[in-house]
Each structure stands twice: as C-alpha cells, then as structure tokens.
Amino acid sequence: METPVGAPFKEKLRIEITKLREMTLKEKLEYIWEYYKFFIIGVLIVLLITGSLLNMWLFNPTPGTALFISWNSGFATDEQFEDLKEALEERLIEDKKYEEVVISHFLTSAVDPLVEVASTQRIVAMMATGAIDIFILDFKLLEEKTKSGFIRPMEKILAEVKAINPQVFETIEKNITYVMYENDEENASMRLMGISIGGSPLFSKVGIIEQELYFSLAMTTENTEIIIKTLIALFE
Numbered sequence: 001m002e003t004p005v006g007a008p009f010k011e012k013l014r015i016e017i018t019k020l021r022e023m024t025l026k027e028k029l030e031y032i033w034e035y036y037k038f039f040i041i042g043v044l045i046v047l048l049i050t051g052s053l054l055n056m057w058l059f060n061p062t063p064g065t066a067l068f069i070s071w072n073s074g075f076a077t078d079e080q081f082e083d084l085k086e087a088l089e090e091r092l093i094e095d096k097k098y099e100e101v102v103i104s105h106f107l108t109s110a111v112d113p114l115v116e117v118a119s120t121q122r123i124v125a126m127m128a129t130g131a132i133d134i135f136i137l138d139f140k141l142l143e144e145k146t147k148s149g150f151i152r153p154m155e156k157i158l159a160e161v162k163a164i165n166p167q168v169f170e171t172i173e174k175n176i177t178y179v180m181y182e183n184d185e186e187n188a189s190m191r192l193m194g195i196s197i198g199g200s201p202l203f204s205k206v207g208i209i210e211q212e213l214y215f216s217l218a219m220t221t222e223n224t225e226i227i228i229k230t231l232i233a234l235f236e
Contacts, residue, residue: 066099073138074211083206130220153191
C-alpha cells in the first residue's frame with residue numbers, strides 16, 4: 001500500500017501503521033531503516049553531541065586554570081611536579097572539580113637552538129594572553145627575563161604578603177633578590193625581581209631538593225590574589 005502524495009499527516013500515519021502491522025519483525029526493521037535511516041542517524045548524532053556537551057559542562061567539566069606556573073630552571077621529576085601541584089591545590093583551591101594548578105616545564109637546550117626558539121615562542125604567545133602567572137627561574141634567566149620585560153617588580157606583592165602574614169614575610173624577606181630593572185617610564189634601578197625559593201619548606205616536603213630557583217611575577221598576569229597565597233604557601 002503506497003502512501004498517497006499530498007495526503008494529510010493523520011492519513012499518512014494510519015497507512016504507515018497498517019503497513020507495519022502486516023510485516024514480520026525483520027521486515028519492520030528493514031523497512032524502518034530503509035526509509036528513516038537518515039532521520040535515525042541525525043537523531044543519534046544530536047543525542048551524542050548533546051550528551052558530550054552535558055558531560056563536559058555539567059557532569060564532568062574541564063577544570064579552569066586557577067594558577068599557571070612556568071617552570072624554566074632546575075630539576076624535578078614528573079612525580080614531584082604532581083605532588084607539588086596537589087599540595088598547592090590543597091592550599092589554594094576550594095573545589096578541584098572546577099579549577100586546577102598547572103605547572104608546565106618549559107624545556108631549554110644549549111645544544112638544540114630549535115628547542116630554545118620553540119620554548120620562547122610558546123612563552124611569548126602565552127604572555128600575550130596573560131596566561132602565565134609565575135616564572136620559576138635560575139639567576140641567569142632572572143636577569144634575562146628582567147631585561148626582556150617578561151617579569152615585573154614584586155614590591156607591591158611583598159607589601160601585601162606582609163599585611164596578610166607578617167611571620168611568613170619575615171622568612172621571605174631574607175630571600176628577596178634585586179636585579180637592575182628599567183622601563184620606558186623610569187631610569188634603571190635595582191628592583192625586587194625575584195625571591196629565592198630553592199629552600200622552600202613545601203619544596204622539601206615534595207622531595208625537590210635545594211636548588212638555585214627564583215619565584216618571579218609574570219609581567220601580564222592579573223592573578224595577584226592567588227599569587228600572594230602561593231608565595232605564602234611556599235614558606236609556611
């Protein structure tokens with residue numbers, strides 16, 4: 001029985017039901033697939049996309065980056081980085097389902113200049129979007145990144161640390177490091193550009209032995225509140 005062209009919807013539906021009643025189960029499945037396969041495929045695609053979006057946005061959302069640390073010097077294993085990440089998240093983040101600390105080891109190579117170029121290009125791109133909050137550097141890189149404008153003075157940050165936690169500030173004050181700094185608005189002068197953290201109690205706790213490491217503030221970050229909390233956490 002063919003469905004008449006231009007027949008009302010109710011009439012079409014009646015005819016389709018009649019057809020299906022006269023078929024075996026196998027014939028019904030073959031008929032439905034033959035005439036409605038594109039509709040079925042479309043519905044499945046919509047359901048898959050909807051399910052994926054609900055999972056990503058509602059049930060298992062991808063955590064946002066609460067703090068991004070660019071680790072450029074010294075040595076630590078992947079396990080130590082993970083332990084440090086977890087230790088910082090315990091102190092800084094209320095719900096790790098929605099936010100996380102990211103520690104990214106930027107490789108450098110004195111042998112392969114391409115590795116150095118690729119690392120620098122990545123840092124520049126991230127700096128342009130304000131994605132990097134903290135640099136971990138050795139003294140040579142501290143001087144280089146001061147000259148290149150990648151990091152900024154830390155006097156204001158330290159003043160806020162002192163106001164929040166005077167006891168920790170006393171320890172941090174013993175580790176402050178000055179480097180010659182200049183910008184377009186002032187003459188060159190010695191400014192507080194880094195804090196020695198190689199002997200940080202938190203580093204020792206996660207197994208990162210004392211090294212020449214300096215905590216410095218990325219020029220474009222606006223994440224000062226969590227940066228202050230991080231600095232305090234390193235010396236508590």
